[in-house]
Amino acid sequence: xxxxxxxxxxxxxxxxxxxxxxxxxxxxxxxxxxxxxxxxxxxxxxxxxxxxxxxxxxxxxxxxxxxxxxxxxxxxxxxxxxxxxxxxxxxxxxxxxxxxxxxxxxxxxxxxxxxxxxxxxxxxxxxxxxxxxxxxxxxxxxxxxxxxxxxxxxxxxxxxxxxxxxxxxxxxxxxxxxxxxxxxxxxxxxxxxxxxxxxxxxxxxxxxxxxxxxxxxxxxxxxxxxxxxxxxxxxxxxxxxxxxxxxxxxxxxxxxxxxxxxxxxxxxxxxxxxxxxxxxxxxxxxxxxxxxxxxxxxxxxxxxxxxxxxxxxxxxxxxxxxxxxxxxxxxxxxxxxxxxx
Numbered sequence: 001x002x003x004x005x006x007x008x009x010x011x012x013x014x015x016x017x018x019x020x021x022x023x024x025x026x027x028x029x030x031x032x033x034x035x036x037x038x039x040x041x042x043x044x045x046x047x048x049x050x051x052x053x054x055x056x057x058x059x060x061x062x063x064x065x066x067x068x069x070x071x072x073x074x075x076x077x078x079x080x081x082x083x084x085x086x087x088x089x090x091x092x093x094x095x096x097x098x099x100x101x102x103x104x105x106x107x108x109x110x111x112x113x114x115x116x117x118x119x120x121x122x123x124x125x126x127x128x129x130x131x132x133x134x135x136x137x138x139x140x141x142x143x144x145x146x147x148x149x150x151x152x153x154x155x156x157x158x159x160x161x162x163x164x165x166x167x168x169x170x171x172x173x174x175x176x177x178x179x180x181x182x183x184x185x186x187x188x189x190x191x192x193x194x195x196x197x198x199x200x201x202x203x204x205x206x207x208x209x210x211x212x213x214x215x216x217x218x219x220x221x222x223x224x225x226x227x228x229x230x231x232x233x234x235x236x237x238x239x240x241x242x243x244x245x246x247x248x249x250x251x252x253x254x255x256x257x258x259x260x261x262x263x264x265x266x267x268x269x270x271x272x273x274x275x276x277x278x279x280x281x282x283x284x285x286x287x288x289x290x291x292x293x294x295x296x297x298x299x300x301x302x303x304x305x306x307x308x309x310x311x312x313x314x315x316x317x318x319x320x321x322x323x324x325x326x327x328x329x330x331x332x333x334x335x336x337x338x339x340x341x
Contacts, residue, residue, distance in 0.1 A: 031080050031082050031101075031102035041076065043308035044075045044305065045076035045077075046076075046078075047076075047077050047078065047305075048078045048079075048080070048108050048110050048111075049077045049110065049111045049112075049113060049299065050111070050112050051082070051113040052082050052100060052103070052116060053081065053083050053100075053115055054082075054084040054100050054115070054119050055094060056094045056095055056330075056332075057094075057329050059324060059331075059332065060283075061083055061341060062341065063282065063285075065081050065321075066317065066322040067113070067286070067292075068080075069319075069322075070316075071299060074296075074318075075296065075313070077299070080109075081338070083338050085101055087099055091335055092336050092337065092341070094332050097119050097120050098121060098153065099121070100119065103125050103128035104128055106132040109132065110137065110303050111137065111138050112129075112137065112138070112140070113139075114140065114141050114142065114148060115141075115144065115281065117145075118149065119148060119149050120149070120150060120152055120154055122154050123156045126149075126154070126156065126160075130157070133175065133270075134267050135271065135273075136265075136266065136271025138273050138274040138275065138276075138302035139176065139302070140295075140298055141172075141278070142281040143216065143281035144180075145176065146172040146180055147170075147172050147179050147180035148160075148171055149171055175275065176263075177226065177261055177263050178229075178277070178279075180219075181220040181221065182219075184217065184220040184252065184257050185217030185237040186217060188241075188328075189217075190237050190238055190240065190241075191213065191215045192212075192215075192217060192238065192280060193212070193213050194214075194234065194259050194280060196209075196211075197232055197233060197234050197258070200231070200233075203232055204297065204309050205262070205276065205294065206232060206233075207310065208293055208310070208311030208313070210290070212291050213243040213288050214280045214282065217237070218237050218257050219259070221257050221258055221279070223257075225261075228263050228264070229258070229262075230263060231258040231260070231261045232260045232261055233258070233261075235256055235259035235280070236253055257279075260278040260279075260280070262274065262276050262301075274302050278294070282327045283324035284327060289315055289316075292315040296315050
């Protein structure tokens with residue numbers, strides 16, 4: 001009888017190859033990497049932007065792919081969009097709060113755009129975000145990204161949680177400038193008109209922007225605001241859900257809450273990085289050209305390309321694939337894969 005000798009080294013190679021294939025499959029499942037840019041000579045050529053979606057309410061799974069297309073097709077950025085993925089069927093499921101595969105893409109990112117809400121990610125996924133912020137690379141935070149994490153099962157990064165006692169306000173307050181406090185305007189009843197803060201009308205990020213409107217309401221922030229937050233936009237609470245509605249009279253607008261600001265962050269004594277945070281933002285807000293311009297301008301500013309910002313940058317929507325729906329819990333379109341976006 002011929003003896004069969006166990007080859008541990010071969011098994012190790014096979015196992016490594018299986019792991020590599022599994023990683024590639026997960027990336028394909030979870031991420032949309034847009035092809036080489038249409039505007040290859042755009043200002044963002046050579047820069048990689050990773051957009052991380054994962055909120056249950058404001059349709060980041062709709063908004064961020066369209067922002068990625070604009071950045072890619074109009075301005076030359078390489079863009080990768082990541083989604084909350086259902087562990088059972090591989091579909092985009094914002095309610096799956098513990099799974100955003102593909103965060104390995106942050107290793108080559110020049111900018112992370114974050115729009116998550118109370119995620120409880122496993123350690124191997126959070127570690128990619130930690131490596132990114134340790135590098136001091138820039139962050140753009142949108143709406144619920146002020147309260148991006150709430151760790152209940154995976155406790156290694158518990159201090160990032162919005163309710164952290166160890167690190168007041170967690171990732172949002174410590175790195176991005178604020179965490180979740182409350183709705184200031186009446187949710188889904190009073191929309192927001194953002195106007196430049198006094199003296200900020202000529203800030204690079206506000207180039208070509210007189211005001212910004214969105215159906216999302218103003219969020220409450222701490223006042224007085226931390227001095228390291230350079231406030232760019234103040235949010236008027238409007239009486240209704242239309243851009244022509246007048247501001248609400250009374251204490252809600254005296255003073256107005258900051259709704260967009262810049263700052264620098266440093267994680268655990270590491271290099272300093274640029275941050276742009278706005279508490280506005282939903283797929284419905286993204287229909288407003290001024291809000292799209294705000295996002296494009298902020299991307300250029302965050303990646304050190306502020307001199308490329310002009311009032312005539314193209315922020316037009318890219319086509320019929322962007323079909324925003326009203327924000328709300330459990331109102332996402334079920335059964336879609338990342339490529340459907």
